[in-house]
Amino acid sequence: MSLHTSLKVGGPADLFAIPEDVEDLKVLLSWLGEQNIPCLTIGRGYNLLVRDKGIRGAVISLERLNRISSVNGSRVKAEAGAENLAVVRFAQQLGLGGIGFISGIPGSIGGAIKMNAGAYGEGILERTERLTLLREGNIYDFRMEELEYGYRHLKLQADDIILSALFKLEEREAHQTEEEIRKDSDLRRSKHNVGYPSAGSFFKNPHGQAAWRLIDAAGMRGECVGGAQASEVHSNFLVNTGGASTQDFLLLAERIINTVYATSGVTLEEEVRIVGEI
Numbered sequence: 001m002s003l004h005t006s007l008k009v010g011g012p013a014d015l016f017a018i019p020e021d022v023e024d025l026k027v028l029l030s031w032l033g034e035q036n037i038p039c040l041t042i043g044r045g046y047n048l049l050v051r052d053k054g055i056r057g058a059v060i061s062l063e064r065l066n067r068i069s070s071v072n073g074s075r076v077k078a079e080a081g082a083e084n085l086a087v088v089r090f091a092q093q094l095g096l097g098g099i100g101f102i103s104g105i106p107g108s109i110g111g112a113i114k115m116n117a118g119a120y121g122e123g124i125l126e127r128t129e130r131l132t133l134l135r136e137g138n139i140y141d142f143r144m145e146e147l148e149y150g151y152r153h154l155k156l157q158a159d160d161i162i163l164s165a166l167f168k169l170e171e172r173e174a175h176q177t178e179e180e181i182r183k184d185s186d187l188r189r190s191k192h193n194v195g196y197p198s199a200g201s202f203f204k205n206p207h208g209q210a211a212w213r214l215i216d217a218a219g220m221r222g223e224c225v226g227g228a229q230a231s232e233v234h235s236n237f238l239v240n241t242g243g244a245s246t247q248d249f250l251l252l253a254e255r256i257i258n259t260v261y262a263t264s265g266v267t268l269e270e271e272v273r274i275v276g277e278i
């Protein structure tokens with residue numbers, strides 16, 4: 001899985017499947033069900049920390065389900081495997097906007113929806129009108145009002161697979177979106193250029209506080225365990241400086257959580273999804 005995650009760590013999965021389309025996915029799921037093989041659906045692995053022993057069961061990548069289409073002129077529908085920037089660009093060509101803040105967030109729509117990815121105080125689910133899910137072999141269409149979600153969180157059933165999302169957008173001139181994309185990219189280049197593989201922010205920001213400030217106040221900026229380090233550039237980015245194992249990241253995260261708690265009384269919670277055999 002180190003080949004499929006931005007942190008470049010993690011042992012192997014028993015199976016790695018890339019279905020061609022929804023029908024193919026359904027056939028795969030029914031076969032996995034018959035064999036009693038558990039599965040995990042992933043996007044592009046930008047927010048995943050896979051344990052060193054790997055994943056017992058199948059990992060499903062929806063990278064080939066990546067169609068983007070226009071609906072009624074004011075909506076854009078994107079399949080789970082579409083990349084965030086591609087969706088922003090598609091909307092831009094239609095003179096629509098409002099989701100420019102996801103343009104620089106690496107990953108796919110499935111991952112962005114599951115994480116309620118966001119930036120500058122906005123989350124993707126606030127711009128989402130409907131979600132299409134595959135649940136126990138059947139396809140369901142949900143309005144967002146029917147689902148529970150919040151900061152970096154969407155409550156789904158454990159085996160739900162996000163198939164696509166419908167975004168509500170507003171009219172926006174192409175050059176305005178271009179400006180949003182450029183500003184975002186400049187900001188990320190100056191603040192997030194950590195020089196090593198990362199998963200972006202490792203910890204969620206506790207309510208009303210910035211995780212990086214708490215990590216700095218605890219003296220943890222630059223802290224290392226093996227090849228894992230709390231980045232010198234952005235202390236909430238835990239980076240792989242070379243040869244790190246997942247165990248290094250887990251020990252470093254534990255040390256940061258304990259030290260931040262001791263200095264500030266705040267318990268940091270991981271934003272990255274930790275998966276795989278313990």
Ligand SMILES: Cc1cc2nc3c(=O)[nH]c(=O)nc-3n(C[C@H](O)[C@H](O)[C@H](O)COP(=O)(O)OP(=O)(O)OC[C@H]3O[C@@H](n4cnc5c(N)ncnc54)[C@H](O)[C@@H]3O)c2cc1C
Nearest residue numbers: 043044045046047107108110111112114117118162199200
């Ligand atoms: C340099 C850098 C900067 C970043 N900046 C930001 C930022 O500004 N804001 C932000 O929110 N995040 C940021 N991130 C984190 C990451 O990009 C986001 O969380 C992104 O949405 C993950 O998408 P992904 O496709 O890689 O999902 P993955 O990491 O593959 O998966 C994330 C979770 O979603 C689940 N999942 C994925 N697809 C599906 C599906 N179709 N159905 C069901 N479950 C699914 C996975 O099982 C996993 O639990 C950053 C990461 C990096 C490396």
